[in-house]
Amino acid sequence: MTLPKTTRQYSYPELGSYNNLVIHEVPVGPPKANEVLVKTYAVSLQFCDLLIAAGLYPGHSPPRNLVPLSDMAGEVIAVGEDVKQWKKGDRVCANYMLDKLHNEETTAIGATALGGAINGVLTEFRTFPAHSLVEVPPHLSYEEASTLPCAALTAYNALLSGFEPLKAGDTILVQGTGGVAIFVLQFVVASGATAIVISSSDEKLKIATKLGAKHVINYNTTPSWDQEVLKLTNGLGVDHVIEIAGNSTLARSISSVRISGSISILGLLGGLDNVPAVDIVYPCVSKGLNIRGFHVGSVAQFKNMNKLISANPDTTRPVIDKVFPFEETKEAFSYFQSQAHVGKVVIKL
Structure with a gap:
């Protein structure tokens, strides 16, 4: 050539x-x-x-x-x-x-x-x-x-290179059905863990279910989705939240995760402006949370x-x-x- x-x-x-x-x-x-x-x-x-x-x-x-x-x-x-x-x-x-x-x-x-x-x-x-x-x-x-x-690679890093690498039997909360979120879902399923997926679209949630999501939540019809997550986990919370939206959802992500659980912050789909102030200090201390930000x-x-x-x-x-x-x-x-x-x-x- x-x-x-x-x-x-x-x-x-x-x-x-x-x-x-x-x-x-x-x-x-x-x-x-x-x-x-x-x-x-x-x-x-x-x-x-x-x-x-x-x-x-x-x-x-x-x-x-x-x-x-x-x-x-x-x-x-x-x-x-x-x-x-x-x-x-x-x-x-x-x-x-x-x-x-x-x-x-x-x-x-x-x-x-x-x-x-x-x-x-x-x-x-x-x-x-x-x-x-x-x-x-x-x-x-x-x-x-x-x-x-x-x-x-962002999904892989979030799940397998953090404070507690993904293992079979874990429960992971996945935000959305975009590129990173779908890979998170697929890696969770491949690893024998359980995925809870939230989205604003029932049609997208149907696709997530076909890809192996155990539970799905429409956050438009269930705006207090963190409370639904707690119900699904018998009040314990998930082991790991993949936080893709950023400040706009971080408070509910903190509510959704178990004591000593992890939150991986890897996106800002919720935007940079007009987001509520989120107090993460007290929840991090009281729940002993591991919050990690990273880049690809x-x-x-x-x-x-x-x-x-x-x-x-x-x-x-x-x-x-x-x-x-x-x-x-x-x-x-x-x-x-x-x-x-x-x-x-x-x-x-």
Whole structure:
């Protein structure tokens, strides 16, 4: 294969809306000694992509003309002279933070986050440091694999790398049916634990039930869903809450968890503004809670997660709601923003 000289990619001349995205052609060079050149076949969308597009993602100062998106799957088409672990034809994903190899995270490592701190993956071809890549599980398509780097790895990190790693028999409260939530549900089921899922949609809850949720709660018809959770657990509370909405639901999450239980805070879908103040100090002390915030995961965790996925291919197969062509990227953003989806929204290149 002749190496490409150019790549088509989307970027933001200015932030404010995903409608500002423009597609253009830019040069692409061969990989440096420790780099790998990858042909992108699929990318997937995250909630943070909407915040970045709007210029609202906290703590980020994106580069000019940012190329968005962080999650991709593709094929190695060339390797640098010092690269030994990859060869042409290998199927790979890039880790969200290119330099986060293990649990340690520093400001410098955070500055390698794709699609925010540095240019992302909404491009036909891109070079990556060889150490940042992870092999795609052989049974997954490129579209399925593109959902792994953020959504799946965040779910895996939340469940298996916290204060009390997930074990069979645990009860986990899952908020919603978006990308991360569905992976949480699948990993819970694969591990022999019990999942309680909350959502505003009965139709989405039916899908969650088919995927293995033991109990489901519509929080529109049951606004005091924490009390329902307590009933379902005989007043004890769940072992672990996966907190995806943020401040807007944290008080009820604290109410839902058992004494000495855990809450993993990994999202802010409830928004950044107009949320009630939440006193977490007294509940944390009185219930002895473990509250953990974290950011996606490492290359080492990614590899371990792929072992779990490969060992449970049916239970953990990524749920893709809709696939859009590259030329309809703005339509993909619009559909994703509508929150009509269950699981992931993917763009195919």
